[in-house]
Amino acid sequence: MTLQSTDVSALLARWETERPADEAIRFEGVTRTWAELADRVRRVAGALRAAGLVPGDRVAVLDLNHPSCLELTLACAQIGTANAVVNFRLAPPEIVYVINDAKARILFVGPEFAGAVAGVRDKLPGVERVIHVGGEQDEYEAWLAAQEPDPQVHPSRPDDCFVQLYTSGTTGFPKGAMLTHRGMLAHSANVAEDFELSPSDVVQVAMPLFHVGGTSYALLALYGGARMVMARTPDPAAVLDMLERERITHTFLVPALMAAMTQVPGAAERDFSSLRALSYGASPMPLPVMRACLELFPDRMHQVYGMTEACGVVSSLGPQDHSDPAVAHRLISAGTPIHGVQIEIRDPGTGEALPTGEPGEIWVRTEQLMAGYFGKSDATAAAITLDGWLRSGDGGHMDADGYIYVTDRIKDMIISGGENIYPAEIERVLAEHPSVADVAVIGVPDERWGEVPKAVVVAAPGQTVDEAALLAYCRENLASFKCPKSVDVLDELPRNPTGKILKKDLRKPYWEGRDRTVV
Structure with a gap:
């Protein structure tokens, strides 16, 4: 299915015209038809205009998953504004930073976060109004109902931003990636083609809407005219129940959630026959978890690699590569570029293309790319080259068959005695050891080699980590220069709000x- 348009608003208009009475979205027992969804979006558009918002302005949403966030995103697309969706896992000072960075004029808040917002309200000088969504204090429905539907569509340009998602900020404050009509439409078209999405399908939106795995997947369903079923939170048992009950055909999940799903009692007895494409990504999947998932969801799994700056997916490893023993080595790859995406491996210092198999930085070129980071021209220039390549910051290589292997963030690479060591290679081995539940490998100073790998692990339940045994296990499975020289055991690993x-x-x-800069 193709749509000849450069404006996201045309998606909803198409399905309202062609299938007004068909179900568009279901959430916690409430359903909306395409006609009803279109009417609500036009009322939101009217309410935003009545509040004085003009093209280029921002609103912000701080909430668990709720259809109102999608309605606001579509209304912003209609009137030329943008919806900045805030990561609800952030700490209050970080939430304040994102809302102020986005220059949001109206803030929409779910009931779980009303108290937090009240506590920082005086630190949000640009927010003219806070509107509560859902719960006993709900103001959103009355705000929407008070407006007549506004049919006027702002003449947006393809590169206008209508949704702003923030990067995870592992090295500092998050940056707002300005995602555009062109980018999101290209992403939806490319993924829909590769994953064979059609109007008869049912798409589960289980990931948070502040992430491309949530918002981009919701817009993918809209592009394909598929029925969307949205989960408020990604609870393992509830997600499994929804897959079966709603006859889901397409979903995107993260490995940590999938690992928990395999442990839900009775999971293997459920009927997932309707499911055709289970995409997973956003973090590496340990091989033990992958094996369990392949038993639960055979011939359905697609590993995807992507980034916020590219609206989501840029490469995919399909079901055949998951199940064919002859290419088992590909299970640690990120697959091949999806339709409409070019990927090259470049020297991170010179930008020169590197030969097949040689490690470097993954560069991406596609119409899916963001317009840039909001208010950060220097960061934009550092990320996107003049000829349109996005520097991902990820290290990796491409094999002779065109499969991409993501090794690590460039900044996480360890250089020991002149050898480049990618922690992810070591982490994959350590994750297989029965005493290890969680693992990170870092470079630490060494007088002889400059730096050497150190493993930082969390013990599996009921297990004790034996440092000598773990190091011996590494020596059996890794080249000697890659083996950690020491092991630390922690109760838990520090993570940012998105789990990295x-x-x-x-x-x-x-x-x-020391001289090395720690970032």
């Missing part, structure tokens, strides 16, 4: 007072 391990925090004690 904060290696900078793990490295900091070892590098204080």
Whole structure:
């Protein structure tokens, strides 16, 4: 299915015209048809205009998943404004930073976060009004109902931003990626083609809407005209129940959630026959978890690699590569570029293209790219080259068959005695050891080699980590120069609000007072 348009608003208009009475979205027992959804979006558009918002302005949403966030995103697309969706896992000072950075004029808040917002309200001088969504204090429905539907569509340009999602900020404050009509439409078209999405399908939106795995997946369903079923939170048992009950055909999940799903009692007895494409990504999947998931969801799994700056997915490893023993080595790859995406491996210092198999930085070129980081021209220039390549910051290589292997963030690479060591390679081995539940590998100072790998692990339930045994296990499975030289055991690893391990925090004690910059 293709849509000849450069404006996201045309998506909703199409399905309202062609299938007005068909179900568009379901959330916690409430359903909306395409006609009803379109009417609500036009009322939101009218309410935003009545509040004085003009093209280029921002609103912000701080909430768990709720259809109002999608309605606001679509209304912003209609009137030329943008919805900045805030990561609800952030600490209050970080929430304040994001809302102020976005220059949001109206803030929409779910009941779980009303108290937090009240506590920082005086630190949000640009917010003219706070509107509560859901719960006993709900103001959103009355605000929407008070407006007549506004049919006027702002003549947006393809590169106008209508939704702003913030990067995770492992090295500092988050940056607002300005996602555009062109980018989101290209992403939806490319993924819909590769994953064979059609109007007869049912898409589960379980990931948070502040992440591309939530918002971009919701817009993918809208692009394909598929029925969307939204979960407020990604609870393992509830997600499994929804997959079966709603006859879901397409979903995107993260490995940590999938690992928990495999442990839900009775999961293997459920009927997932309707499911055709289970995409997973956003973090590496340990091989033991992958094996369990392949048993639960055979011939359905797609590993995807992507980034906020590219509206989501840029490469995919399909079901055949998951199940064919002859290419088992590909299970640790990120697959091949999806339709409409170019990927090259470049020298991170010179920007020169590197030969097949040689490690470097992953560069991406596609119409899916963001317009830039909001209010940060220097960061934008550092990320996107003049000829349109996005520097991902990820290290990796491409094999002779075009499969991409993501090794690590460039900044996490360890250089020991002139050898480049990628922690992810070591982490994959350590994750297989029965005594290890969680693992991160960092570089620490060494007088002889400059730096050497150190493993930081969390013990599996009921297990005790034996440092000598773990190091011996590494020597059996890794080249000697890659093996950690020491092991630390922690109760838990530090993570940012999106679940990424904060290696900078793990490295900091070892590098204080030295020349290396810890980022």
